[in-house]
Amino acid sequence: MKGKIAVAVCAAGALLCASVALAVGGSAEDPLISKSYIDGEYTTQTLAKAEERIAQSHDALYQEAAAGLKTVYDTYAARVGGGTGTYHSAFTDLRVKEGDQIQVSAGSGFLLLAGSADLSCTGNKTIDLSSGWEKGTGALETGRRYLVSEDTVATLTVTSPTAVLSLEGYHTLTESSSTDYNALADALRTLGLFQGSGTGYGSGYDLxxxxTRIQGLILFLRLIGEEEAALASTAACPFTDVPDWCRPYVAYAYAQGYTKGMDEEGGIFGTNDTLTAGQYVTFLLRALGYRDSGEAPDFTWDTALERAVELGVLTPGEEAMLTSETFLRAQVVYLSYFALDAPCQDGSGTLLERLVSGGILDGAVASVVRSGVEVSRLP
Structure with a gap:
């Protein structure tokens, strides 16, 4: 465009100069207008005016084109729900919790990556792009992409403790008052006490x-600030079912008395077995200094939950939740976060205070991070 303007300006200048020469009388020996005037001030002014008029014409064309594009955009926005709520031009992950409701506008897409959610629609229905069938109500299937049809609003209600959705287009989120495990995971990650599993969606949390038992053990060692010590440990691992990559963790935890495995005599740790709430609370109680062996144990592994309530490590509501719900990584995060406030057996303070005094955590940073978490414990 700049090249065309320059050519036009030069042509206009040449034409005007020629016009001036023809319009006035005189000859080369006796000019009425001096050549220096034409080459100087007159040419400069003429070129400036020509460039100004060309620019005005260009601006008018631009404004006309922009107005046309805006009309097209406004028409499209109206068709997909008026442009209300949050907009994503490409599929973007969103972590949500039980009871949260997400309204997705017409023309937008969504899919459930993890957890569970129910669908309801006002107007028409959604299209399951994986099968081509319409879907108006019912439980969503993970990994299936849905498109909200015209004149429709789809409402997704989360039915699991946490879930991960991927959304494209417009949506609005109405949050519930249920326990926000996602916020607890974010806080622990900021403090360096939680890393997730590395899954490619939902921040990699896999809540x-x-x-598994090995995941729980590593989460536990990271929580109490002993992961580096475990990785540097040269202790022998007495179990035969532990892969090389995690042998240092298991060997260290066994040497410290944090774990005895599923079958100590048979050499079975149960690496990939599902971790239970009682087993993880057993880890926590041992870390706090409570013993489950010897002549006068503080608790036994099969009564860990009840005893944890008596010791002030758990609340009655937390015990009820752990015994009535499926134990997920979300609950591991919950227990880990609030274990920071649990009292140590020797009366030296809480686990958080021990981590701060041991240089594992910065007290000021921990205070700031935790002050931003608005999650209450179950009473």
Whole structure:
């Protein structure tokens, strides 16, 4: 465009100069207008005016084109729900919790990556692009992409403790008052006490999955600030079912008395077995200094939940939740976060205070991070 303007300006200048020469009388020996005037001030002014008029014409064309594009955009926005709520031009992950409701506008898409959610629609229905069938109500299937049809609003209600959705287009989120496990995971990650499993969606937290025993053990060692010590440990591992990559963790935890495995005599740790709530609370109680062996144990592994309530590590509501719900990584995060406030057996303070005094955590940073978490414990 700049090249065309320059050519036009030069042509206009040449034409005007020629016009001036023809319009006035005189000859080369006796000019009425001096050549220096034409080459100087007159040419400069003429070129400036020509460039100004060309620019005005260009601006008019631009404004006309922009107005046309805006009309097209406004028409499209009206068709997909008026452009209300949050907009994503490409599929974007959203972590949500039980009871949250997400309204998705017409023309927008969504899919459930993890957890569970129910669908309801006002107007028409959604289209399951994986099968081509319409879907108006019912439980969503993970991994299936849905498109909200014209004149329709789809409402997704989360039915699992946590879930991960991927959304494209417009949506609005109405949050529930249920326990926000996602916020607890974010806080622990900021403090360096939680890393997730590395899954490629939902921040890699995998809160919707049931934890394995090795995952629970690593989460536990990270929580109490002993992961580096475990990785540097040269202790022998007495179990035969532990892969090389996690042998240092298991060997260290066994040497410290944090775990005895599923079958100590048979050499079975149960690496990939599902971790239970009682087993993880057993880890926590041992870390706090409570013993489950010897002449006068503080608790036994099969009564860990009840005893944890008596010791002030759990609340009655938390015990009820752990005994009535499927134990997921979400609950592991919950227990880990609030274990920071649990009292140590020797009366030296809480687990958080021990981590701060041991240089594992910065007290000021921990205070700031935790002050931003608005999650209450179950009473």
């Amino acid at each position: 919707e999955a049931a934890p």
